[in-house]
Amino acid sequence: MLKVARSNGTTGIVLTPHYLTRDMRSHRLKKQELIQRFEVFRDAVANEIPDIKLYMGAEMFGVSNMEDVVEDDMVIPINGTRYVLIEFGFSDYLQRALEVTNKLINAGYTPVIAHPERYSFIQRNPRDIVQFLEKGAVLQVNSSSLAGHNGALAQDVALSFIENDLAAVVASDAHSTYQRVPDLSEVYSFISSNFSPAYAEDLMYNNPLNIVKGKML
Numbered sequence: 001m002l003k004v005a006r007s008n009g010t011t012g013i014v015l016t017p018h019y020l021t022r023d024m025r026s027h028r029l030k031k032q033e034l035i036q037r038f039e040v041f042r043d044a045v046a047n048e049i050p051d052i053k054l055y056m057g058a059e060m061f062g063v064s065n066m067e068d069v070v071e072d073d074m075v076i077p078i079n080g081t082r083y084v085l086i087e088f089g090f091s092d093y094l095q096r097a098l099e100v101t102n103k104l105i106n107a108g109y110t111p112v113i114a115h116p117e118r119y120s121f122i123q124r125n126p127r128d129i130v131q132f133l134e135k136g137a138v139l140q141v142n143s144s145s146l147a148g149h150n151g152a153l154a155q156d157v158a159l160s161f162i163e164n165d166l167a168a169v170v171a172s173d174a175h176s177t178y179q180r181v182p183d184l185s186e187v188y189s190f191i192s193s194n195f196s197p198a199y200a201e202d203l204m205y206n207n208p209l210n211i212v213k214g215k216m217l
């Protein structure tokens with residue numbers, strides 16, 4: 001997957017294994033284990049693919065008891081910054097998602113909302129996304145959504161976020177080399193030609209780089 005990403009122009013990538021479930025029992029072990037595995041993997045890759053930079057992260061599920069996750073120091077932020085990638089269930093509820101987002105913000109984190117265009121509560125009322133932005137969260141749109149692989153509705157919503165300058169990041173949400181592949185080149189060209197090259201650069205290079213550096217967007 002990293003070779004695919006590199007050959008399509010990616011020079012840095014945040015590894016975001018799914019993390020946190022509704023079952024909280026194993027998280028303490030899991031965080032340490034994930035960090036350990038990341039370090040081993042990063043060092044192994046450094047020799048084989050030296051021109052791609054790997055950053056630690058996680059796609060944290062927005063569990064309702066996020067305050068416990070914070071208190072137990074179980075949050076896995078992006079590259080040790082205050083940015084946290086967070087996702088919700090596809091048929092979750094707006095109010096619950098907002099409450100979880102609030103808990104992270106109150107703890108001093110900046111939630112990066114993963115693929116907002118895929119949630120049914122956002123697809124029904126895309127304008128509700130403003131409530132997350134007003135709190136200080138930022139949006140990450142999937143390249144696969146823009147390409148239409150997650151359905152027409154997700155595509156429309158994703159596109160409207162791009163058109164209205166609401167998303168900070170377009171990311172691959174890569175899962176394999178054959179499905180949801182780590183290839184941003186097609187969407188990069190699409191945004192370059194339909195909006196501007198500078199906008200594509202912001203969404204797929206500058207903003208992500210500022211996030212891994214912990215800078216304000």
Ligand SMILES: [Fe+2]
Nearest residue numbers: 059087114115
């Ligand atoms: Fe996800």
